[in-house]
Amino acid sequence: MSDLIYSAKIPEPALRRLPWYLSYVKLLKSQGETIVSSTQIAKKIDVSASQIAKDLSYVDISGKTRVGYDIDDLINVLESFLGFTNTHTAVVFGVGSLGAALLSDSGLEQFGLKIIAGYDVNPAIVNHAIHHIPVFHSNEFIERNKEMKAEIGVLTVPPGAAQEVSEYMIRGGVKAIWNFTPFRIRVPEGTVLQNTSLYAHLAVMFNRLNG
Numbered sequence: 001m002s003d004l005i006y007s008a009k010i011p012e013p014a015l016r017r018l019p020w021y022l023s024y025v026k027l028l029k030s031q032g033e034t035i036v037s038s039t040q041i042a043k044k045i046d047v048s049a050s051q052i053a054k055d056l057s058y059v060d061i062s063g064k065t066r067v068g069y070d071i072d073d074l075i076n077v078l079e080s081f082l083g084f085t086n087t088h089t090a091v092v093f094g095v096g097s098l099g100a101a102l103l104s105d106s107g108l109e110q111f112g113l114k115i116i117a118g119y120d121v122n123p124a125i126v127n128h129a130i131h132h133i134p135v136f137h138s139n140e141f142i143e144r145n146k147e148m149k150a151e152i153g154v155l156t157v158p159p160g161a162a163q164e165v166s167e168y169m170i171r172g173g174v175k176a177i178w179n180f181t182p183f184r185i186r187v188p189e190g191t192v193l194q195n196t197s198l199y200a201h202l203a204v205m206f207n208r209l210n211g
């Protein structure tokens with residue numbers, strides 16, 4: 001029975017909640033705690049204890065009845081389940097204000113995303129380094145990625161270039177695209193697509209604020 005639970009595909013809402021649990025149990029660890037129960041997490045995170053226990057049933061950890069989870073085990077298991085302990089290599093296409101900020105963000109590497117190069121078409125940006133990460137001309141990508149083998153493409157080009165650039169990244173070997181543009185790009189089956197939009201969250205916030 002438990003094998004069935006662990007091999008079941010975790011629903012996306014549960015997957016999105018796991019990082020909240022992780023950051024809270026890391027905080028508890030920094031305060032010297034060693035054990036945490038789902039009731040204790042529930043009090044802080046505003047998710048019911050039964051939902052937390054259900055979410056945690058997708059990861060390979062079991063709590064002791066009435067005692068809770070060992071915090072070190074829980075951190076290790078969550079970090080590895082979330083892919084934060086493996087390093088995934090990425091390239092950033094479009095090193096403008098957002099792309100350059102991502103190149104400068106050392107936080108991403110702590111979550112397992114290592115940006116190994118940027119690509120742009122602007123001669124003022126190409127052949128410079130940002131935060132020690134080289135920026136090359138886009139037309140060098142296919143040749144360079146045979147050696148560098150980045151598996152993730154971060155898309156921060158203007159929306160009008162988004163579809164063409166994503167197809168080019170896939171031709172060069174990327175398996176997943178993290179799309180920051182507001183353009184709804186299409187990718188072939190088998191390529192992972194993650195759209196991320198600050199603007200969409202902003203719209204939700206405005207809507208709630210006015211409601």
Ligand SMILES: NC(=O)c1ccc[n+]([C@@H]2O[C@H](COP(=O)([O-])OP(=O)(O)OC[C@H]3O[C@@H](n4cnc5c(N)ncnc54)[C@H](O)[C@@H]3O)[C@@H](O)[C@H]2O)c1
Pocket residue numbers: 093094095096097098099119120121122125138155156157158159161165179180181182196197198199
């Ligand atoms: N998702 C979000 O929350 C969010 C936030 C801000 C911006 N954006 C989006 O991110 C994208 C970038 O925004 P920005 O403010 O950094 O823009 P920007 O104009 O500062 O940067 C875009 C960069 O892309 C480069 N570029 C253009 N065509 C290219 C190509 N074919 N190959 C490689 N590089 C190319 C340009 O030379 C430029 O350096 C836009 O689509 C914007 O709408 C998203």
